[in-house]
Amino acid sequence: MAQTVTSGTSPEGPRPSYMYKVVLLGSMSVGKSSLAYRHVRNDFRELLPTVGCSFFTQTLDLEEATVKMEIWDTAGQEKYHSVCHLYYRDAHAALLVYDIANKETLSRAKMWLEELEKRFLPDEIVIALVGNKTDLADEREVTSEVSAWGSASPLTESTRIHPRKNSKESQEFKGFSDTSKVCTPIDPP
């Protein structure tokens, strides 16, 4: 699925390099930029709302290959919706992010799913649903419907992650570089 870029070398011999484009989609303030920032910089900080789209890159040296991730972090504000197709075009994977304490954001993630289903063939893109802000468990609004929706959709896993803690969210991204295991479940609902 990923585009092969070059062939590098390692002590064991030539190693392929791959490029993956991952796009983050979801309502405003669900924490998309925080997830990307945590993943790339291993840090959490207060970020300004995204304007249009932010772009991050990261190179992962995995055992069998080198993977360059292009992370396209789209703006969640409604006014940017109409340009988002420019950013998810040719993506290999999409993370549909919602806030577990805001049910409305799950509906919006579903809207993104429907849009991607129209634009991509099923084997063209990997789509994962990501429930964010798990520290807000006391305010949780999203519960059982996530698993029901997940089984009725091409979403590969439902995971909930929390970039404020140095949790395992990197696996969410790393999972995309492993074609056999698309997404690592971290804290299933």
Ligand SMILES: Nc1nc2c(ncn2[C@@H]2O[C@H](COP(=O)(O)OP(=O)(O)OP(=O)(O)O)[C@@H](O)[C@H]2O)c(=O)[nH]1
């Ligand atoms: N409680 C909590 N707050 C978070 C978490 N992640 C992000 N936030 C906060 O949520 C707000 C929005 O975070 P962003 O990462 O900017 O959200 P975004 O989805 O990129 O927002 P847009 O750029 O508007 O699309 C900020 O105040 C963050 O500090 C989290 O895991 N828990």
